[in-house]
Amino acid sequence: MGTACIYLNGRIVPLDEATVSPLDIGLLRGYAVFDLLRTVGGRPFLLAEHLQRLRASAARLGLCVPADDDDIALAIDELLDRNGHTEATIRLVLTGGVSPDGLAFDAATPTFLIMTHELHLPPESVYADGTALITEEHRRELPEAKTTNYLTMLQNRPRALEAGALDVLYHDGGTVLEAASASFYIVRGSTILAPTGDVLWGTVGTYVLDAARERYEVVQRDFTVDEAVAADEAFLTSTTRGVVPIVRLDDRSVGDGTVGPVTRYLMGVWREAVSAG
Amino acid sequence: MGTACIYLNGRIVPLDEATVSPLDIGLLRGYAVFDLLRTVGGRPFLLAEHLQRLRASAARLGLCVPADDDDIALAIDELLDRNGHTEATIRLVLTGGVSPDGLAFDAATPTFLIMTHELHLPPESVYADGTALITEEHRRELPEAKTTNYLTMLQNRPRALEAGALDVLYHDGGTVLEAASASFYIVRGSTILAPTGDVLWGTVGTYVLDAARERYEVVQRDFTVDEAVAADEAFLTSTTRGVVPIVRLDDRSVGDGTVGPVTRYLMGVWREAVSAG
Numbered sequence: 001m002g003t004a005c006i007y008l009n010g011r012i013v014p015l016d017e018a019t020v021s022p023l024d025i026g027l028l029r030g031y032a033v034f035d036l037l038r039t040v041g042g043r044p045f046l047l048a049e050h051l052q053r054l055r056a057s058a059a060r061l062g063l064c065v066p067a068d069d070d071d072i073a074l075a076i077d078e079l080l081d082r083n084g085h086t087e088a089t090i091r092l093v094l095t096g097g098v099s100p101d102g103l104a105f106d107a108a109t110p111t112f113l114i115m116t117h118e119l120h121l122p123p124e125s126v127y128a129d130g131t132a133l134i135t136e137e138h139r140r141e142l143p144e145a146k147t148t149n150y151l152t153m154l155q156n157r158p159r160a161l162e163a164g165a166l167d168v169l170y171h172d173g174g175t176v177l178e179a180a181s182a183s184f185y186i187v188r189g190s191t192i193l194a195p196t197g198d199v200l201w202g203t204v205g206t207y208v209l210d211a212a213r214e215r216y217e218v219v220q221r222d223f224t225v226d227e228a229v230a231a232d233e234a235f236l237t238s239t240t241r242g243v244v245p246i247v248r249l250d251d252r253s254v255g256d257g258t259v260g261p262v263t264r265y266l267m268g269v270w271r272e273a274v275s276a277g
Numbered sequence: 278m279g280t281a282c283i284y285l286n287g288r289i290v291p292l293d294e295a296t297v298s299p300l301d302i303g304l305l306r307g308y309a310v311f312d313l314l315r316t317v318g319g320r321p322f323l324l325a326e327h328l329q330r331l332r333a334s335a336a337r338l339g340l341c342v343p344a345d346d347d348d349i350a351l352a353i354d355e356l357l358d359r360n361g362h363t364e365a366t367i368r369l370v371l372t373g374g375v376s377p378d379g380l381a382f383d384a385a386t387p388t389f390l391i392m393t394h395e396l397h398l399p400p401e402s403v404y405a406d407g408t409a410l411i412t413e414e415h416r417r418e419l420p421e422a423k424t425t426n427y428l429t430m431l432q433n434r435p436r437a438l439e440a441g442a443l444d445v446l447y448h449d450g451g452t453v454l455e456a457a458s459a460s461f462y463i464v465r466g467s468t469i470l471a472p473t474g475d476v477l478w479g480t481v482g483t484y485v486l487d488a489a490r491e492r493y494e495v496v497q498r499d500f501t502v503d504e505a506v507a508a509d510e511a512f513l514t515s516t517t518r519g520v521v522p523i524v525r526l527d528d529r530s531v532g533d534g535t536v537g538p539v540t541r542y543l544m545g546v547w548r549e550a551v552s553a554g
Binding site (some may be wrong): 015 | 532
């Protein structure tokens with residue numbers, strides 16, 4: 001089912017009655033953060049972690065989420081109940097609220113939205129055969145916060161679609177940072193390399209790397225796009241997509257261009273987490 | 278008077294009936310551009326130039342302004358008439374429109390808003406004595422487009438207010454680019470230096486520099502924050518503020534810290550333009 005109702009500033013309302021002011025500073029100045037989680041078995045998954053990240057993003061912008069975790073959990077439950085998805089993505093958006101002059105805002109009166117949508121996963125072939133990313137030189141403006149600024153991502157989306165790529169891998173002068181909507185890691189032998197740079201903390205990445213440490217060495221160190229191409233394996237992690245093997249960067253194969261054993265293992269770890277719920 | 282009515286997608290509506298969907302990609306992803314002009318004698322000033330810039334910003338994002346110049350001029354006239362300002366700022370905002378999945382948008386169905394507000398100029402002392410800017414290392418993401426992304430500006434606004442600064446001057450590794458909401462120039466002897474870098478084309482800057490060429494040399498070349506401090510004069514240009522002398526960058530005086538003759542001349546050029554309307 002579609003999105004019949006959304007949560008807006010403490011109330012659940014039908015979508016067509018849920019409206020935002022044209023003077024909202026989230027619209028006028030892009031001053032907003034968000035987070036996105038998914039359901040597993042119809043229940044919000046890793047909710048506490050995502051709410052913690054949302055609050056951290058908000059704090060970075062001098063904003064405050066105007067509801068406690070329990071209230072948010074109740075609102076999400078009601079939305080899921082009313083909207084009736086099989087599995088859902090849950091998007092929480094927080095802006096600085098209405099700004100009459102387009103500059104000043106009152107952190108005490110933010111705009112807080114929660115929306116649910118049917119979860120759509122990539123086709124199974126993406127997991128079986130791996131997929132591609134395109135690369136783009138870009139450093140996000142406030143990398144430690146999940147802001148709504150996706151200008152560079154949306155600008156590159158047509159190119160990604162044309163290349164059959166799942167996402168855009170950002171690098172800074174060749175040094176890999178993160179994908180536009182995912183974390184990115186490479187594998188050399190039995191070592192997993194994780195960028196140390198200014199990137200968003202990833203819930204799925206954290207989850208699977210914690211599990212990976214039982215079998216593999218996880219090293220925080222920066223690497224270049226060329227090193228990623230020369231690596232044995234590469235994969236991304238994302239809330240909605242889980243662990244996805246990356247076998248091509250632009251026109252270049254990663255390693256031998258096939259899905260490797262470490263990525264397969266981590267895909268299994270995630271699949272298990274998601275089936276256990 | 279306040280903003281009683283706004284223009285939204287072809288209609289003039291009361292502000293409290295003018296609503297934007299929570300699924301607007303301008304809100305969800307910051308995918309939007311805008312422009313801002315002012316009235317002189319109650320009439321839109323340099324409207325053609327601002328509409329040209331809005332269309333250029335839109336094109337950079339793959340968007341298209343869904344009205345021709347004449348229709349926009351008529352809409353602005355009606356807004357000004359209904360809202361009854363003494364002098365007004367006119368803000369035009371264009372987003373990618375409603376995006377059910379927060380990624381895809383249809384350029385044929387954008388959200389197009391026009392709002393007017395009472396024009397507020399800085400106090401006369403700012404022009405008489407000059408004012409300050411704070412500096413911040415930052416390169417805007419799509420500098421040639423006037424996007425709604427003002428994260429860095431709003432993050433720095435409390436610091437600017439505390440320092441008594443009018444705006445934030447962006448530099449890239451020390452090389453001056455532009456202020457967050459203004460163009461920036463320095464003067465050495467009878468030469469005006471204008472940054473060549475990736476900055477937004479400024480309507481007021483273009484207007485006064487064209488006039489300045491009759492008396493002064495205008496040279497396009499990059500300069501550093503240190504060079505700006507060591508210059509004889511510095512000034513910014515902005516749609517709403519005109520030509521403003523800048524006598525301090527952070528804690529450092531520009532030149533001897535007073536308003537210089539070239540800036541005074543250009544302030545006069547602008548004052549004349551604005552009084553001639």
